[in-house]
Amino acid sequence: MAQPRVIVIGAGPAGVRCAETLVAAGLRPTVIDENRRDGGQIYRRQPDNFTRPYAKLYGTEAGRAQALHESFDALRGRIDYLPETLAWNIFEGEVHVAHDGHTRSLPYDALVICSGATDRLMPVKGWHYAGTYSLGASQIALKAQACAIGSRIVFMGTGPLLYLVASQYVKAGATVAAVLDTSPLMRRVAALPKLLARPRLLRNGFVLMAGLKRAGVPVLTGITPVEIEGSPDTGVHGVTYKDAQGRTRTLACDAVAMGYHLRPETQLADLARCAFRFDQETHQWLPEVREDGRTSVAGVYLAGDGMRVLGADAAEIGGKLAAMAVLKDFGLAVQDDALRRLRAEQARMERFRQGLAQAFPWPVEQAAQLPDDAIVCRCEAITAGELRRVVCEMGAREANRAKAFSRVGMGRCQGRYCGHAGAEVIAAAAGVPVEVVGRLRGQAPVKPLPIAIQKETV
Known part of the structure; x- marks a missing residue:
């Protein structure tokens, strides 16, 4: 039987531990990393010519950062690593990537998305x-x-x-x-x-x-x-x-x-056709996740902050669990004791996440209080007043309809930074719960591509 083709998107804490677990089971995954080097955002490596010590760069997390970097360095010869490579679309069992002015598609049997989080x-x-x-x-x-x-x-x-x-x-x-x-x-x-x-x-x-x-x-x-x-x-x-x-x-x-706080980067999960649900605690739409990172789509898994924002050490656990789910689904051996231990640890971290949501709430009321001349979408310079106008005068009470009428979320960030707040402004103007407004649909490419990009031929 041919070895399954497993792709891991992201080389932060979740992606590194996922790849490490897959390699230990005898697989050779492909790891796609948008950054120049591994570590993700939280353990981002400094440039080669910088010599600041780990303690100064990462503070209390210096030991974890160094351990993750060393683990990845040990993996380099046993994975197919694609740094500075953007995964810009997922369609019909293939990940479309761009690197150095060229784009190509990579087929997969299992896809683990470790996309991390971004600012909310x-x-x-x-x-x-x-x-x-x-x-x-x-x-x-x-x-x-x-x-x-x-x-x-x-x-x-x-x-x-x-x-x-x-x-x-x-x-x-x-x-x-x-x-x-x-x-x-x-x-x-x-x-x-x-x-x-x-x-x-x-x-x-x-x-x-x-x-x-x-x-x-x-x-x-x-x-x-x-x-x-x-x-x-x-x-x-x-x-x-x-x-x-x-x-x-x-x-x-x-x-x-x-x-x-942070918000999961969910665009790739959306393009992979994963189902979403509204999370009342944090006022946002999140991918539906089943046991150990399985999604509603067979062969697609989520791990780390791209699934739920639990922190870097929880992301490492999530990466291991997603890898174990891949192995089990392919009929490969998994240590049940280790699986139970990781699940128990993740459950404890989930309780802490709920505490953070309670202690540091998303300030819903600020959206309703924004003056009309305050810009909501910086890319397209769309104001709160314009959003309220398309709601009150044009009946646009759904996020994508408001996007079509106002251009909110059509800019370079594709709604990453304005989507959540824009939905809150629409909901307040329409007098409806924000979950009724919905969410901006993911579109490919998830980030801008050069006009001159060329498709790679085999």
């Missing part, structure tokens, strides 16, 4: 000014380019990543003007029973917050963003917000890093 953003008036970055982009600038996004930076949003990136900037010597968290402090107190499912991570969170305060960084909770002050010519020069008592304040800065 809620617009605020002025967020289109130069100097406004997502938390992920801010982290990339620090890790991959060894530079800060500004000389005086405000971190705004909510979730653990807010504190992690702010702490990394402080450690690198940057000036952090403040951390502005939209979540009330009491939400975290109420979520403690669930957060205690992972005491080490909870402790790390307290350490990060304490470190920021020791460095003299104001950490304010329960705030409401009002506006990022600036101009088209000079970019960002301040942030206006309301504090927990409702008082309006303004902070001077020349850069803003913002984000509200």
Whole structure:
């Protein structure tokens, strides 16, 4: 019997551990990686000519980052690794990829999508000014380019990543003007029973917050963003917000890093025709996932933050479980004890995820409060007022219909950064639950391709 053709998309924590498990079972998977090197976003490797130590780059996760990198280095000769390669479509049992100006299709018998996560953003008036970055982009600038996004930076949003990136900037010597968290402090107190499912991570969170305060960084909770002050010519020069008592304040800065947790990158799962369901806890559509990462489509599996945002160590477990599901489905041997142990560990991490959703909620009410002139879709410069107009005057109460009438989500990011907030604006204007609005359908290519790209001939 010929060896099954297994493709793993992504070489972050989930993808590396998935490939490692498949190789240990005697398979030779193909690993497609959009980045130059393995590690994903969280364990992104620094350029070859940079020599910063692991402890400085990854902080409390330095040991895990180094272990993952070393594991992948050991795998290189036993996998078919395609770095700097974009998986831009999935259709009829083939993954379509692009690399160095050429595109080709790779057939598969099993496909494991480890696409990771990206920033989840809620617009605020002025967020289109130069100097406004997502938390992920801010982290990339620090890790991959060894530079800060500004000389005086405000971190705004909510979730653990807010504190992690702010702490990394402080450690690198940057000036952090403040951390502005939209979540009330009491939400975290109420979520403690669930957060205690992972005491080490909870402790790390307290350490990060304490470190920021020791460095003299104001950490304010329960705030409401009002506006990022600036101009088209000079970019960002301040942030206006309301504090927990409702008082309006303004902070001077020349850069803003913002984000509200992360959201799974689900476009490839959508193109693979996986079924989705609405998650009430986090107010977003997520792929339906069965045991060990199996999806509604036979032969397609999901793992890591591209399935549920549980964190890097949980992604490693998810990658192993998805690989074991592939092996079992092909009738290959799997250690049942190891499978049970991994499932139990993942269940504990799921409880922690629920605690995070409770402690750091997605700020639904901000969408309804956006002024009409606030830009929602930065790619196409579509304002909240325009979205409300297509709802109220044209009856566009469904996400894709509103997209057709307004062009929201038609730009370079294809709705990655505006899709969730845009749906909330539509729902508020229409007076319906956001799940009724639906979600923007995935379209190929998932990211822009060069016009001059050529199909590779065999």
